[in-house]
Amino acid sequence: MDKFFQLRENKTNVRTEILAGITTFIAMAYILIVNPITLTAGGATGMDFNAVFVATAVGAGLVTLLMGLLVNYPLALAPGMGLNAYFAAVVLGSGGHITWQVGLAAVFISGIIFIILTLTKIRQILLDAVPESIRNSITVGIGLFITIIGFKTSGIIGVFYIGKDAAKPLSLINSNDWLLQLGNFAQDKAILLTLIGLLITGVLMVTRVQAAILIGIIVTTIIGIPMGVTDLASLSKAHWIPSFSHLAIGQLDFKGAFSTGLLTLIFTFTFVELFDTFGTLTGTAAKAGLLDKPDSRKKIGQAMLVDAGGVSLGALLGTSTITAFVESAAGVAQGGRTGLTSVTTGILFILALFLAPLALIVPAQATAPALIIVGVLMMGAVRHIDWDNMVHAIPAFLTIIMMPLTYSIANGISFGIIFYVVLATASNFAGGKNKVHWMMWVLTVLILIRFIYTDLNV
Known part of the structure; x- marks a missing residue:
């Protein structure tokens, strides 16, 4: 293991890597239940819940294993x-015109596009094209994005209506009548459990306890039992042997995809996946110190290829886009530095087919503190941004702030790129010497096309 995964070279060991892999899995385990719920929409899309669950577990497990074995990166992937929400929305909003089989075909095609872009090294050019200030701001933005996920899933913050008509649907409420506020700490035990978990994890971190994040998740889950937040009732009636009936393997409708005119759908999947993966890969790799290595460019290229293949593989198995997960940063924060972390996470996803009830009893309030702490750790990259140079400071700030506020990594990167290109060019006309790579111009055009013609809320 030491030779294959280069453990000594990366200053780590088997125990640390396995603990990091377990931490990443626990932080990501929610996708096993959330993805089937999202894609099936209570049966409205026509997809089978069990089929999507199996596709989620197998797809995440296989692609994450490939990332660990072929790239030796501590990066996990899943739908x-x-x-996935965009996928379901398209199927539901088409009035039966676009089936889930057609949608999966669109996802598969976007994966093939990614493979071509990766093999031609166009995706790798991004490492040279995107300025260092933007790359650092991506790391910080992802940290805030992860933190927002933690706050949102735990109930610490949420959207609260402040108008007179409390019964009015949120979708019909004027934006001036709602705002983000703290949850009800006094009455909501779930929020209280999150705060307890955050304090426990924080104390373990400052006292330098090994596996602090993992221990924090486990202890918080146990504390949640008497509080009534951790639900053990599902264990007694759970099905421990997975059912492989109604699987959606290979049910892609290519003819329907082309005849329906899904160029916008395919473009959206391709565009968002491009930036989400780039942001997650570089952000997580930077946090693990992997971008400073001589072979970092080669490794990033390999990671992108595995990710691209995972998109199409996921579609074949019967799930929406499989991509790199920002929760991988939880394992990196736990000390994961090599592919052994990913291999551990991948194996656990496969085993989740048989141990799903046990994995899913971990409440969101137990994983939320881990995500918040990861956000703290990723904020460190903010010190590498030149805040005195407005050409870099403004795009960096927009990259950082738009990720959590729009709940999208792609939106944050999009704003950063457009503003950098415009500001750097304007500065150069005034005598500045800012480098604007040709790829940045290409990306700007693609971003503008997306802003004009596609849904930005994915």
């Missing part, structure tokens, strides 16, 4: 949040 991405946001894109």
Whole structure:
């Protein structure tokens, strides 16, 4: 193991890597239940809950294993949040015109596009094209994005209506009548459990306890039992042997995809996946210190290829886009530095087919503190941004702030790129010497096309 995964070279060991892999899995385990719920929409999309669950577990497990074995990166992959909601929305909003089989075909095609872009090294050019200030701001933005996920899933913050008509649907409420506020700490035990978990994890971190994040998740889950937040009732009636009936393997409708004119759908999947993966890969790799290595460019290229293949593989198995997960940063924060972390996470996803009830009893309030702490750790990259140079400071700030506020990594990167290109060019006309890579111009055009023609809320 030491030779294959280069453990000594990366200043780590088997125990640390396995603990990091377990931490990443626990932080990501929610996708096993959330993805089937999202894609099936209570049966409205026509997809089978059990089929999507199996596709989620097998797809995440296989692609994450490939990331660990072929790239030796501590990066885990699974069906991405946001894109799965977009997938379901397209199917539901088409009035039966676009079936889930057609949608999966669109996802598969976007994966093939990614493979081509990766093999031609166009995706790798991004490492040279995107300025260092933007890359650092991506790391910080992802940290805030992860933190927002933690706050949102735990109930610490949420959207609260402040108008007179409390019964009015949120979708019909004027934006001036609602705002983000703290949850009800006094009455909501779930929020209280999150705060307890955050304090426990924080104390373990400052006292330098090994596996602090993992221990924090486990202890918080146990504390949640007497509080009534951790639900053990599902264990007694759970099905421990997975059912492989009604699987959606290979049910892609290519003819329907082309005849329906899904160029916008395919473009959206492709565009968002491009930036989400780039942001997650570089952000997580930077946190693990992997971008400073001589072979970092080669490794990033390999990671992108595995990710691209995972998109199409996921579609074949019967789930929406499989992509790199920002929760991988939880394992990196736990000390994960090599592919052994990913291999551990991948194996656990496969085992989750048989141990799903046990994995899913971990409440969101137990994993939320881990995500918040990871956000703290990723904020460190903010010191590498030149805040005195407005050409870099303004795009960096917009990259950082737009990720959590729009709940999208792609939106944050999009704003950063557009503003950098415009500001750097304007500065150069005034005598500045800012480098604007040709790829940045290409990306700007693609971003503008997306802003004009596609849904930005994914």
